Amino acid sequence: MLTVHHLNQSRSQRILWALEELGVPYQIVRYQREKTMLAPASLRQVHPLGKSPVIEDNGLILAESGAILEYLQETYDTAQRFKPQAMQQKLDYRFWLHYAEGSLMPLLLMKLVFASLGKPPVPFGVRSIGKLLSYGVQKAWLNRQITTHARFLEEELAHHSWFAGEQLSMADMQMSFPVFALLSRGGVDNLPALRAWKKRIEMRPAWQRAIVQGGPFDLPGG
Known part of the structure; x- marks a missing residue:
């Protein structure tokens, strides 16, 4: 098994x-x-x-x-339910499989790391420096990058229900972790299409069974 x-x-x-x-x-x-x-x-x-x-x-x-x-x-997936067959959707599918960890997730990990610089276990004596560094990097560069990606994703999902078209695919499963993290800690407002996509996932019986099997899935904010 x-x-x-x-x-x-x-x-x-x-x-x-x-x-x-x-x-x-x-x-x-x-x-x-x-x-x-x-x-x-x-x-x-x-x-x-x-x-x-x-x-x-x-x-x-x-x-x-x-x-x-x-x-x-x-x-x-012998019935090919979770991989699109049309050329454009197939290309989109491949893009999102790589984009999730190659482009989006590194920014969100940086967000989490910088947000923690002013908190334990960072030594008390350098937390104030950590806070200043965190604020400066996030304001000058990181938040802008995350916002650019969030708007890009929002625009994509404004035109179809799932990331590779109108059918759920493995691309959505790959994107689930970074998008859930983005909505939790990204600090970007007004993302109705992304939030609707997240809700569609959470309503699926298979997702709910996976939560029962794997335990609570509630990514902390930054």
Whole structure:
């Protein structure tokens, strides 16, 4: 049986969602974040990077969300429900699979890191410097970048229901983590299309089953 190495409040939630949509049986090995919010060292016994998600299937060990989602689609989506077939939608699908972690998520991770510079566990004596640095970088550059991406995503979803057209695809599953993070900590207002997309996801029975299996999924703000 396929095994998911699942870290709470992490990217592996989208793998559980994909498996529930596909109806593929799986088992979960659960890991809890340390106080530092990092993954426990025990994940390195599964994959050298010690990150989640990782899956084991038919003797294979796969890491990286995009690669796992592509594998699941190619292996188990025999009806081609979660990959569009028209050329433009197929190109959009490929773009979003790469964009999620290649372009959007690094900015949101930076947002989280800079927001934490003035808080524990940063030493008390340098928190004031951390706050000033955080404020300066976010105001001068980071917030503008995030706003540009948020408006780009909003415009895309203003024209169709899902990221690669009118059908849910693995592209939406890949985009779920960064968009949920964007809506939680991005600091950008007036994103009705993105919020409607998020609501459509949360209403899906497969998403709800994945939450039951993987635990609460509530990304903290920055």
